[in-house]
Amino acid sequence: LLKEVGMQDKPVLLKRGLAATIEELLMSAEYILSGPGKANVILCERGIRTFESSTRNTLDLSAIPVLRKLSHLPIVADPSHGTGNRTYVPAMALAAVAAGADGLMIECHQNPPEAFSDGAQSLYPEELKKVLRDVAVIAPVVGRQLEGRHRRYHEAASFEAPAQTRVALQGVSGSFSEKAVRQHFGSEVETVSCETFQELFENVSGGNCRYGMVPVENSLTGSIHINYDLLLEHSELTIVGELKVRIVHNLVANSGVELDDVRRVYSHPQAAAQCDAFLRSHEWQVVNMYDTAGSALYVRDQQLVDAAAIASSEAAERLGMKLLAEGIESHPRNFTRFVIVSRQAPPDQQADKVSIVFDTAHEPGALHKCLAIFAEFGINMMKLESRPIPGKPWEYMFYVDLRVPEQPEQLEAALDKLKEIAPFFRVLGRYVSAT
Numbered sequence: 001l002l003k004e005v006g007m008q009d010k011p012v013l014l015k016r017g018l019a020a021t022i023e024e025l026l027m028s029a030e031y032i033l034s035g036p037g038k039a040n041v042i043l044c045e046r047g048i049r050t051f052e053s054s055t056r057n058t059l060d061l062s063a064i065p066v067l068r069k070l071s072h073l074p075i076v077a078d079p080s081h082g083t084g085n086r087t088y089v090p091a092m093a094l095a096a097v098a099a100g101a102d103g104l105m106i107e108c109h110q111n112p113p114e115a116f117s118d119g120a121q122s123l124y125p126e127e128l129k130k131v132l133r134d135v136a137v138i139a140p141v142v143g144r145q146l147e148g149r150h151r152r153y154h155e156a157a158s159f160e161a162p163a164q165t166r167v168a169l170q171g172v173s174g175s176f177s178e179k180a181v182r183q184h185f186g187s188e189v190e191t192v193s194c195e196t197f198q199e200l201f202e203n204v205s206g207g208n209c210r211y212g213m214v215p216v217e218n219s220l221t222g223s224i225h226i227n228y229d230l231l232l233e234h235s236e237l238t239i240v241g242e243l244k245v246r247i248v249h250n251l252v253a254n255s256g257v258e259l260d261d262v263r264r265v266y267s268h269p270q271a272a273a274q275c276d277a278f279l280r281s282h283e284w285q286v287v288n289m290y291d292t293a294g295s296a297l298y299v300r301d302q303q304l305v306d307a308a309a310i311a312s313s314e315a316a317e318r319l320g321m322k323l324l325a326e327g328i329e330s331h332p333r334n335f336t337r338f339v340i341v342s343r344q345a346p347p348d349q350q351a352d353k354v355s356i357v358f359d360t361a362h363e364p365g366a367l368h369k370c371l372a373i374f375a376e377f378g379i380n381m382m383k384l385e386s387r388p389i390p391g392k393p394w395e396y397m398f399y400v401d402l403r404v405p406e407q408p409e410q411l412e413a414a415l416d417k418l419k420e421i422a423p424f425f426r427v428l429g430r431y432v433s434a435t
Contacts, residue, residue, distance in 0.1 A: 002028055006035020013076070015044040022063055026071055043067055043075045044105065045096075047082035056084025056121075059092055064099040078105040080121040086112065089123060090131045097135055098142055106131065140246050140335065140434075144183065168192045168200045168209040174293035174315025180245045180338045181213050195290055201230045204237060204341055212237070217337040217383075218247070220330060221273045228387050228399055231341070231428055232357055239355055239429025241340040248334070249275050251325040252296050252316040253308040259324050266295035267310035275310055278328040296321060337434065345429065352404045353382070353433035354411065358422040359389065359397050367398070370418055377414040378405060397424075403433075 005012055012032055016025045029041050045064060047057025059082030067075050077096035079089045093104050109115045109122040123131065167185060169177035172193050181191055192209050194200040204212040214231075217223050231237070249271055253262065264285045265272075271292045272279060279286060289295040295309035300319050308324055316323055339355075360366035374381050380403040386396040404411055419425045 002031035003035060005037075006032040006039055007037045008035075009038045011040045011042065013042050013044050015046050015078075016048070016060075016063070018047070018049045018057065020048070022066055022070070026067075029071070029073060041073050042103075043071065043073050044078055045075065045082070045101075046078035046105075055082070055088060057082050059083060059096075061092070061095055061099045064096065064101050068100050074102040075100070076103040076105055077101040080105065080107040080118070080123075084121050086121055086123050086127070089121065090127070090134065093131050094134055094138055097138055097144065100142065104135070140244050143179065143246060166190045166192050166203075166209040166211075168194055168203040168212040170194050170197050170200050170215075171291035172293045172297060174296070174312060174318050175291055176245060176247055176312060176336065177213050177215065177338070178293075179312065179314065180215075180243060180336075183245060184213070184241070184243050184338075184340065185211075197227055197230055201234050201237065201341070204343065205234050207343070210342060210344075211240070212341045213338055214341055215336050215338050218270065218274065219333060219335045219337075221270055223385055224270065225387060228385060231399075232387075232397060232426075234341075235426065236343055237341045238343075238345040238427075239339045239431055240342045240345050241431045242337060242353070242434045243340075244335045244337050244434045246334065247274065247329065247336050248312065248327055249292075249310050249329045250313055250316060250323050251278075251308050251328055252299075252311050252319075252321045253324050254300060254303065254305065255320070255322055257305055257308065257322070257324070261306055262308045262324070264304075264307040265310060266299055266307060268292045268295065271310045274330060274334055275328045277330040278325070339429070340431075341429075350432055351430040354402045354404060354415075354430050355399070355428040356402065356415070356418075356426065357397055357399050357428055358418060358425040359395070361421075361423060362395060369421060370398070373414050373417050374402065377410045377417075379403070379411055379414050380405070399428075404430075 014029055025043060029043065032039050032041055045060060047059045050058040052058050059079060064075055064077065079092035079096060083089060083092055089106060093106060096104060106128060107118055107122040108125060108128045109119060110125060112119040112122040112124065115122055167181050167189050169181055169191055171177045178191060192203055194203060200212050203209040214227050215224050216227050262284060264287055265279065266287045266289050268291055269288050272286050289298065292311045293315040296311035296315045296319055299307050299309045300321055313323065360370055381400060382403055383401040385399040389395045389397055402411065
């Protein structure tokens, strides 16, 4: 049967048998992959039989990191069959995501008691919605993004010429911006590395790239001000989406270098600021670079034996470098918020967030009058950021993120009223917010 399946040009969901070992599962996959067909195999962990009787099977979540280490194949977990009881499905689904699963197989039914089969393990639709919301919260902690929310951008791009499906990012391979691109768009899109954020915006503005992945805010160090200025400067671009990426910094060095050998640390200034407590505990010189992955690349290419770099574990692995210290950021809840910019903004009926920028008259109470409009119409203001106006000392632009209310016409009325009193006003984008 496995050999016959290997003859086909179809995707294959290979489920682990109730008594199969991990080795047997992988050997079964090898039978399929060695065939003349072009089958794409997905491994599925759905539980094994043990003496435990509290659940239908014992969902072996430890198999997920083991399979991750032994195979390149994607891994799906099935908490529905793994437990046989809808009560336990949500908890096991979240645990599977935390263990590193690429996907979940969850059964759902409008009325499970009336289902012809598997009703006991099927979730009600409202229960599934809650699971998906919870998955969206936990996924960024393990470097994942809930697919489907942003798939429309990738699907739209897939019908365009290759040059239009490129995504511009600041940094080289292994950077956190590249991680954000892969997390949001998947592995199929082509990335264009830029040395500066200005170059990133120009690539999207000039049409060389369809999208740009732009970091705008970090949970530890605050806003990345240059990118707010560039959003204002490039009026032809609009925000079409956002995501949050957990940032885990590591101290990386060349093979043979030990912690006591380090005298200098190369890093992007933002990354160094996020690791301030760790860096202050050592008497090292911090050398600013344009990118974290670029810092590691420099240390490797220069074959430095008295220096290290702050970079991701992915960058270290790609460059063949060692980890001297892991998780050196000052706080584990270190997230960076990215926005996706594009020249073309498809209308998004599901948008729940709007970003705007405006200035005020230079008179007492001007800002209060503007912000009072949001309170008047019941609009929740999620962020307020001020930036100096170039050439106008002590005058400011105000960047505001707004939550779209249940009655969207309230937001439109508020924006119309704001336009009447603000000398300058622009909508930067309407998009689905990151969880």
